[in-house]
Structure formats: structure tokens, C-alpha cells
Amino acid sequence: MRKLTILSTTLIFMLCYMGEAKAQRSSKRPNIVYIMSDDHAYQAISAYGHGLNQTPNIDRLAKEGLLFTRASVTNSLCAPSRAVLLTGKHSYINGKIDNEAKFYWSQDNFAKILQANGYQTALIGKIHMDGLPEGFDHSAVLIDQGEYYQPNFIINGKKQQLKGYVTDLTTDMVLDWIAERDTSKPFCVLYHQKAPHREWLPALRHIKQYSSNTYPEPATLFDTFEGRGTAAKTAEMSIASHMNWAGDNKVPPTMMDELGLQEHMQWDKAAYNNNLARMSGTERAAWDSVYQPIMDNFKAAYPKMSSKELLQWRYQRYMQDYLGTVAAVDDGVGRLLDFLKEQGIDDNTIVIYTSDQGFYLGEHCWFDKRFMYEESLRTPLLIRYPKEIAAGQRSDALVQNLDFAPTLLDYAGIKAPKDMQGSSFRRLAAGRDSHWRDVVYYTxxxxxxxxxxxxxxxxxxxxxxxxxxxxxxxxxxxxxxxxxxxxxxxxxxxxxxxxxxxxxxxxxxxxxxxxxxxxxxxxxxxxxxx
Structure with a gap:
């Protein structure tokens, strides 16, 4: 009888301990992985249903979480968008109104707040702002726009050139940092890809497949801008007139000279030469084996091409390289999700995928962004967090990048400072609250x-x-x-x-x-x- 009593007591103690441990685990503050690519149009994520390409790994976030259909930015430009992410304030408040304005790291940002409240923080990849990032225990950032091959990073203040392809290297460093973290503390890592930013150089493993694909043309590829004002008519982002022949479409400078093709930007030929010169001999040989036949065919066809045919050729070249760079980004997301699962932390890790803004993929005959029109204003936004967000959800709510800082702080159990202008969409994402703003503001x-x-x-x-x-x-x-x-x-x-x-x-x-x-x-x- 005494043995049974001891056994019962031990069993009860063990059950209580297991229950307490489980409760502790469930109450642990979540880890955060915030993935931001550069210039990734929502049209180029297959979960959004535009049929351009396949992004199965990014799509996993939609299948296992929530996809926002009307997420937008407050300023459709690389560095200002990142400043809004960090501060939760509009550009005219945080001071980073454009790519030239100085960003003051001395001002508060959500990473500093997380850091002060026990989070390990890291920034890895592109930030496109001068100065050593503040609020991060570890930083490994590209210089300015960064390079696709053999890129230069500033790693905790020291310049270092790494061998390889930038998208893969950025993913490698993120996984390594997570693996080497202090497991007694929650973490937040900003995982920022350069791709698919201009001038689009895909990974070698993708060039053959993507350069042979033909992509559907947008309905407005031949837009004449009738019925609209001066701004649309005078913008210089036309695929036909303003896209670079060498740097963007990969026409060799010597071939440009032979065909009488002129540089639109004075750095066109230099961009081509500098970008490809970063490749090793083996890499360049593999690149040329795919691209040289394309260019030889273009050289032969060019004299007889109409203006319409020329635009169509340039559009296909644009899409082939742009979507080719997206493929490596998607690979990285897959590696990350698998790694989190292998580490046993996927259920307690919030994974967000977004871009610094939208991008034109031939709509209105444009590339680039900047305008408040939909393709530029809207950004992809997908979030996975099994503890709170049911799988397979979609939301039309008008969330903005202004909301990221307060939302991430909310998930960490930290009240956002009153001067942050965004709002937390945590309850909205969890389906606990349908109330949200009915208008967004843009500058x-x-x-x-x-x-x-x-x-x-x-x-x-x-x-x-x-x-x-x-x-x-x-x-x-x-x-x-x-x-x-x-x-x-x-x-x-x-x-x-x-x-x-x-x-x-x-x-x-x-x-x-x-x-x-x-x-x-x-x-x-x-x-x-x-």
C-alpha cells in the first residue's frame, strides 16, 4: 500500500511537472524571422494566383498561415521602406524620405526595444542605409545595393568579401546565426535578400530553365496613358525606352556597339562588365553557355524586328532574369522552414515574408516602382505562426509596412511606444478582431x-x-x-x-x-x- 502511495505521489508529481513544463513552453515568447526581399512583386508569388511562376516554398507560408491580399507600403522605395519597418513611422517623421536622405540610427527602432527586453537580434542581408546598424547583436549587411556574385558584406563593422551567390550566402548566414544562438533566449532575425533587385542575375542553377521560358504579357504592356496626367506620361521606367540594354537585358556592350544600341543610363555597359567580372572563370563559362546563344539569336533578328517585337523581346528577357532571381529566394525560404522544423522551433517561430514594396512586371510597359498605382503600392505579405494563425487564411485588410514594428513588439509581449504611427495586426491575423483601418496613406x-x-x-x-x-x-x-x-x-x-x-x-x-x-x-x- 505504501509503495502504491509513493508511486502515485511520484506519478502525480511527474504529471504536474510535465504540465508545468508544457505551460512554460507554451508561454515562451516567440522567435521572429522577418524575411524581406527587394522589389519582389506580389504578381511573382504563385500563391497570389497570377500564373507567372512557381514559388512553392513561399506558398507554404500561405498554406500554413495567412496571406494578405492588400498589404501596402507608405513610400514605395527601398531605403525609406526599411526605415518605416524599423521605426513604425512615416518617412517624413523618421527622416528617410528617399534613398539619398540620411537615416539616423540613433532614433528608436523596434529591434532596439526587443534587444532591451531580452531578445537576441540580428540583421543579415540588404539594408541600403549607411552607418552601423543599431539594435542588433549581430549584423552582416550588404554595401549599398550589394552584388549578386562574390558580394561584399559589412560583418559587425568589418568589410568582407564572400565567395558565392548572394541569395544563398544570405540564407547560409541566417541559418548559421540561428544555429549558434543562445537557446535560453528568444530571437529576432531580419533576413533581407538583395534579390530580385536590378540588375537581375539569377543563380547558375536557374539560368537554363528560366531563360528558356516564355511568360504571358500583362494586359497593359502597350499602355498609351490616355486619360491620365503628366506623371504617368513623363516617368522614365519604360521597358521599351528606359531599360538598359547591357546591364538589364544582358546584351554585351560590344554587341550594342555593333547594332547601334545606345545607353539610356551612363552606367549601363559598366554595370554589365562589373557584374559579370565578379564571376569566377567557371561561373562565367556556365553563364555564357546559356546567354551567348540568346544574344546571337537576337543579333540576327534585330534588323528586322518591329518596335512591338522589340518590346516583347525585352519584356521576356526582363521576366526571365527577374523570375530567375526569385527562384533562389524561394529556395532560401524552403531551407529556412525545413531548418526551423529540424530544430524543433517551427511552432514557436513567427515567419513573415514580404518585400520592401511592389514592382512593375511590364504593367503599363513599366519596370521599377515609386508610383502609388497598385503594382507599386501593394507588397506581398504572408505570415505563419501556428500557435495563433490558422492555416490557409486570406485577408483583404489594408495593413501597411507601418504596422510591422508595433505588430512584432506585440507578439513579443511589449507595448509599442506611443509615437509609433502603425498598429498591431496580431489580433486581426489571429481572427480575434475584424476591426481595422479603412484607409491607408502614401507619400x-x-x-x-x-x-x-x-x-x-x-x-x-x-x-x-x-x-x-x-x-x-x-x-x-x-x-x-x-x-x-x-x-x-x-x-x-x-x-x-x-x-x-x-x-x-x-x-x-x-x-x-x-x-x-x-x-x-x-x-x-x-x-x-x-
Missing amino acids: YYEYPSIHMVKRHYGIRTDRYKLIHFYYDVDEWELYDLEKDPNELRNVYDDPAYATVKKNMIQQLKKVRKKYKDSEQNDLHYLPKGG
Whole structure:
């Protein structure tokens, strides 16, 4: 009887201990892996259903978690978007209004807050901002835009050139850092890929497959911009007129000279030569074995090609290389998800995939971003966290990159500072709250500059979009996204939309006041002498 009592007591103790341990594990603060690629259009993720390519590993995040269909940015440009991510504040508040403005690392950011509250933090990959990153126990960042082959990194303040392909190297360093972390503490790693940023150089393992594919043309590839204002007509991001022949389309500079093709940007030929010169002899031979026949065929066909055929050829070249670089990003996501599972931490790790903004994949005959039009404004956003987010969910909520900082702090159990302008979408993602904002605010400042996209600001609601272009023009555009999803018809002066116009202008005024923006800010950020 005594033995049974001792056994029962021991069993009860063990069960209590196991229950307590399980409770402790379930209450542990989650790890965070925030994946941000550069210029990755939502159209180039197969989970979004556009049929351009296959991204099975990124799609896993949608299958096992939540996909946002209308996520957007506050400023569609590389460095400003990253500044918004870190600070949770609009560009005119954090000061990083464009790629040239200085970012002050001394200001608060969510990584600093996580770090101060017991998180291990790391930033690995592209950040595109000068200065040693603050808020991170470990940093390994590319210099400026970075290079695809044999890239240079600044690793904890020291420059180092690494051998290999940048997308794979960035993934390697992320996995190594997670493996070597202090397992007694939660971690947050910003896993930032260079790809698919210009000038698109795919990994050698992907070039043969992707360079042989033919991709569907967007409905607006031959857009004439009828019915729209000055901004769309004067932007310099046309595949036909402004894309570089050598750096972008990979036409060798010597062949450009033979065919009489002119540089649009003065660094066109230099970009080609410098990028390919970074390859080893073996890599360059493998590259040339695929690309040289393509260029030989182009050289033979060029004299008889119509302007339409030439645009179509350039579009295919663009898509082949762009989507080829995406393939390696997808490979990296797969490696990460498998690694987290192998480590037994996948259930307690939040994995977010996004891009610093959207990108044009031939829509309106454009490449690049910057505009408030949909392809540029919208960014992919997928999140997996089994403890809170049910598998296979989709949301049309108007979340923004402004919301990342407060959301990540919320997951870590930390209250966001009052001066952060975004909102946590944690409850929204978990399906515990359907209430969310009904309008988002956007600003763009980098003009005059590369691509010549005029300065503008505006708002987007569930159905409508209002944009004001200013500085050297004073033009307004209004779009009905339900009837005109491709944004081909500006209805600002259409009498049928008079009431909508009035309501949107009122909303714009309220939003600018809410986010502490004003005409004074617009004037403050004009170029010197402007």
C-alpha cells in the first residue's frame, strides 16, 4: 500500500511537472524571422494566383498561415521602406524620405526595444542605409545595393568579401546565426535578400530553365496613358525606352556597339562588365553557355524586328532574369522552414515574408516602382505562426509596412511606444478582431531623380484611390478600383464621381492630420533651391 502511495505521489508529481513544463513552453515568447526581399512583386508569388511562376516554398507560408491580399507600403522605395519597418513611422517623421536622405540610427527602432527586453537580434542581408546598424547583436549587411556574385558584406563593422551567390550566402548566414544562438533566449532575425533587385542575375542553377521560358504579357504592356496626367506620361521606367540594354537585358556592350544600341543610363555597359567580372572563370563559362546563344539569336533578328517585337523581346528577357532571381529566394525560404522544423522551433517561430514594396512586371510597359498605382503600392505579405494563425487564411485588410514594428513588439509581449504611427495586426491575423483601418496613406518624394516619378501623396480605401501630384505640377487623380482595377481612367473630373471626390478629399485631410503630415512638410522636403 505504501509503495502504491509513493508511486502515485511520484506519478502525480511527474504529471504536474510535465504540465508545468508544457505551460512554460507554451508561454515562451516567440522567435521572429522577418524575411524581406527587394522589389519582389506580389504578381511573382504563385500563391497570389497570377500564373507567372512557381514559388512553392513561399506558398507554404500561405498554406500554413495567412496571406494578405492588400498589404501596402507608405513610400514605395527601398531605403525609406526599411526605415518605416524599423521605426513604425512615416518617412517624413523618421527622416528617410528617399534613398539619398540620411537615416539616423540613433532614433528608436523596434529591434532596439526587443534587444532591451531580452531578445537576441540580428540583421543579415540588404539594408541600403549607411552607418552601423543599431539594435542588433549581430549584423552582416550588404554595401549599398550589394552584388549578386562574390558580394561584399559589412560583418559587425568589418568589410568582407564572400565567395558565392548572394541569395544563398544570405540564407547560409541566417541559418548559421540561428544555429549558434543562445537557446535560453528568444530571437529576432531580419533576413533581407538583395534579390530580385536590378540588375537581375539569377543563380547558375536557374539560368537554363528560366531563360528558356516564355511568360504571358500583362494586359497593359502597350499602355498609351490616355486619360491620365503628366506623371504617368513623363516617368522614365519604360521597358521599351528606359531599360538598359547591357546591364538589364544582358546584351554585351560590344554587341550594342555593333547594332547601334545606345545607353539610356551612363552606367549601363559598366554595370554589365562589373557584374559579370565578379564571376569566377567557371561561373562565367556556365553563364555564357546559356546567354551567348540568346544574344546571337537576337543579333540576327534585330534588323528586322518591329518596335512591338522589340518590346516583347525585352519584356521576356526582363521576366526571365527577374523570375530567375526569385527562384533562389524561394529556395532560401524552403531551407529556412525545413531548418526551423529540424530544430524543433517551427511552432514557436513567427515567419513573415514580404518585400520592401511592389514592382512593375511590364504593367503599363513599366519596370521599377515609386508610383502609388497598385503594382507599386501593394507588397506581398504572408505570415505563419501556428500557435495563433490558422492555416490557409486570406485577408483583404489594408495593413501597411507601418504596422510591422508595433505588430512584432506585440507578439513579443511589449507595448509599442506611443509615437509609433502603425498598429498591431496580431489580433486581426489571429481572427480575434475584424476591426481595422479603412484607409491607408502614401507619400513619395524622390523627384527629380532616376525614373523621374513626380512627387505625390494620396490615400487608398477599399474601393477608391486619390492621388495628388505636386512640386512642378498640381494634378489630381481618382480611380475606382472596383470598375477600373488597372487604373486606366482618371475620374477626378467626372461629374458622376463628384460625391466620391468630395468624400475622398475630406478623408485625405483627416488622414494627413492624423499622421501629422502637412503642406509644410511638403515644402520642407523640397530640393535645395526648389
